[in-house]
Amino acid sequence: MRVPPHPDPTSARRPGDRSQIPPPVSPAPLQRPGGKDTAMGSLGRKSSGDMTGRFLHVFILAGLLAAAVGGEASPGGAGVLGEVGDQDDRVMVCYFGSWAVYRPGAGRFDVEDIDTDICTHLIYGFAGLKADTHEIVSLDPYNDLDVNYGKGAFKRFTGLKKLNPDLKTLLAIGGWNEGSSKYSQMAATEDSRAKFITSCVLFLQKFGFDGLDLDWEYPTLRGGKPEDKLNFALLLDEMRSRFDKQGLMLTAAVSAGEATIDAAYNVSALVRNLDFVHLMAYDLHGTWEQYAHHHSPLYAYAGDKGGNLKLNVDYAVQYWLKLGVPETKLVLGIGLYGRCFTLARADQHDVYSPSYQPGLPGPYTRSPGMQGFNEICESEGREAWTVVRDTHMVSPFAYRERQWCGYDDVQSVETKASYIVSLGLAGAMVWSIETDDFHGNCHAGPFPLITTIRTVLRDGKPIPTPTPPPTPTPTPEPETTTDTTTTTTPSPPPPSTVCHREGFNTDPKDCTAFYSCHQVGDHWQVYHFQCAPGTVFVEDLQTCDFAQDHQDLCVNNSYSYHHQNPNSIDYDYEVDQNRLNKVPKAKKTDFLEKMKRFEKKLKEISEAAFLDTTQASVKTRTVEIPAKDDASKRSQHRQAKKLRMMKKKSNKNGPEGLY
Template sequence: MKFLLLLSLIAYSLCLAEGVTLVCYFSSWATYRPDDGKFTVEDNDPSLCTHLVYAFAGLGSNNEIRVLDPYNDLCEDYGKCGFDRFTKLKEKNPNLKTTLGVGGWNEGSTKYSQMAASASARKTFIDSTLTLLKAHNFDGLDMDWEYPTQRGGNPEDYVNYITLMSELYQALHGEGMILTAAVSAGKATIDPAYNIPELSKSIDLLHLMTYDLHGSWETFAHHHSILYAHPEDTGDNLYLNQDFAVSYWLEKGAPPEKLVMGVPLYGRSFRLQNEEDTGIYAPATQPGGAGPYTREPGFMGYNEICDFQRTEDWTVVHDPAMNEPYAYYIPNNNFWVGYEDPDSVAIKAQYALDKGIAGCMVWSVETDDFHGKCHGAKFPLLTTLMEVLSGGIYTRPPTEPPPPTTTRDPSITTPAPGEHCTKLGPNADENDCTHYYLCDQDTQGWVEVEYTCPPDTLFNPEALICDWKDSVCALGGHCLNDCPQ
């Protein structure tokens, strides 16, 4: 009830915020999650966001934008029409902007670096992007290159990234579309990657990824989206908090009206080494176990966290030095997770208002409690963010029944297992986790396309994504063949 009281106080103390922005990322692959974790296009609530981003498209070897999951994204060959269903959400909220994200962590940096270095390659990318966006009624593009000059990029990306974004901005604005970008919150990446004053001239919104500041790649437990530095933080860890990242981008020249602060709807988890040491900086050298829906070690959606807390005797800690909770459950292999709850996201939305920035961004909608199991209402974190950003008096408009989903031609029956394909969507290679196969089917049987995971990642056969190598190796199984011995 604490967060309801907080919202009531805010409602009396604020006027309606002008130009509120709440950007929501939708992970399209969540449609492949099992049971109550399955999240489709129509599970999005278009009244809760000002911008919805469909994640992700990629970059092809020909420098054209590439549809990564044709069966899920397109209508051709009896596909599920994900793009068209997504942009159709604007019928429920005419003010909603629906954009297509390109890139993401799994896409890496090398090919974007190579494309941005060539005038002809940039033109190919931009022309193909405009064609795809217009074909599916998107309102613009979200560039999620992670990151210029990093992860296989080149120092020249510092200049070439600005050239690419300037040309994209002019081309998109010429068609009445917008350009946004997901950008790093880490000082060690910001400094070499971004000419912030120049980037700010060619962007509509900057989506600051103020999360994953800590995680199971470290040797201690820490909150991955802490608002302010913890009293025990020293050295470079003093930079790993949301307030530093927001303040640093503003100090370097980002216009406050274009900056949105990321808020995660998931937690980062660890396995404690000592059940007696459970606080921040407690020794922890392994990721926490995978959740039943997201199926990724070291990561757990809020829907998974709050559901476990309803049925198990977790210890929830509200450290007076922090605005965010963490929790641990010793019987589950000394499990520890730092996460956001309705109270903490309300504080962060208020921080965005007080800081004078455009608003907030979430990654990602399908890890909120979208079934409403834990608080008696759907999307408790997302709803709290919108209510606070709107001055505490936001009222959700009535919703209409979702449109019927597209089904496959009943005359096309599921073929027998092929050499690499047993089901639609991503399929693991049982002998090699450095790549995977995206499988579709037509009247002739299975159609497979092979994809290689970026450096330092392996295909996670449970989460069905390219994941950090240490997270995949922790699963054991056939992937151990690709793990350091």
């Protein structure tokens, strides 16, 4: 059995964190969200008028557009879009960051904690892409799959439809932490695209998903190629053809940054192939900047100028509509989290106040610079925070001493939902359900943000929204784009021996950890991950494996009982199952007992001690690529490893071991 490493891509989806941690204009990242843009432009305005007439107008327009592009209605997706005038058909899309199951205390959130009545569509984040075969894979096999004593979250997730037969469940692939280069390679040829599509169809059918949500962040960027824009369009055309035959939905999470949009997307291909376009209208500002600003303002702040005039929800929505995405397919994303800053001075706490450090992490998500709404509202209940609500931004920010967080609350999401109704958009998307106040600790009931959004969408009665501020003539500024991640924190450059190849590399100082190295231009982007409990990283296998089967790799062969959060590496669960069946029963029992003792130990640890052992488990750094190491030394090192493994296998008696 290969056990995944457990970093926490929390925070916001880089769907920016879907990556969750997501990031600039995109969210996990995915996510889970995207890149910042500073080009010039004008703010769009929503139209007004009788709502009944507008909905009828949208209905007719949608039909004409569908006929014009030749798109076919796919089950559960485009077939609903033509009737967006009926408020019951507005979608409420909820992303689920599956790594929330590893969060401590009251922040822990599993599949069974999902309320199946408040969302119309649930999206599981995330699956990944196997680089060498171009196939979709699980990123956390222990949690996702039900083989090798796994928890089977995939099937439990799709099984939620038993509680609500109208519910649609989709699987998201990608996110910020997955990068772009693997997807660029997959989309480059017709053959590799066909392999990917076939694997997706089989994977979705195997686990009972209704469709796939593409979260490639982003075509042509972050290690991608200029050809990605065309290749992504071809991929969508080919996926739509196959998915229609199987009755599967196809959606995508897209950036809110103008420069990213222009570089990455063939909009007509998105329109004719996607059931919904999920606009990640959050992470527009963050700790990659040297000042505090709200990451998801509805309209521009009065003090915005230059490129920042484009970094707001309304501008992103109007830009996508201008490019030709019909209202009936555009789903507005709302972040259920805040971006937090540590201010340079406690007496300067307005927007644009200097800040050179991320805000303190919350007790559940534990990501500097980001806190879930559940963490923010609980903190406001315990401590004296000053809450400020700007007329134009709509969404509030709060400060206490040198801590500053911009977020959405019940009042602001109500206004954003009303904005959706006023424009006749397809509905709302949230990243992510597990950072809402799902216990109802701060409100009269659980999930107050999602419930508020859904109520406004269902009632179809827009409340008054603020008039956007006048748009001053933008001051030209040099365009800059800064890559960041929602789930990681900066650290000093690693030694030149860390990255000797693209992909996963051994940590020479810790056999239970490894580096994930991605070449971006003339730099390495490096992430440091920890293997799951009781495992070590085996570079020849490119995965974490049982420590007891690789005793020669560690000087000290003790089990490392750390609790990490999920991430992914390539995993062949069918091969593992066959090999595990050959292992003596006593060996399996011993492993299961160790895991039970580990989980029991976790429950006994106090929250404070727990946080001390898990803080900052994932780090990223960007360093210049060093000169090539001596090729012969690297070759000798790899050969020595293989010889040790061959010798170990030849000395085994009885049934073959796991590896």
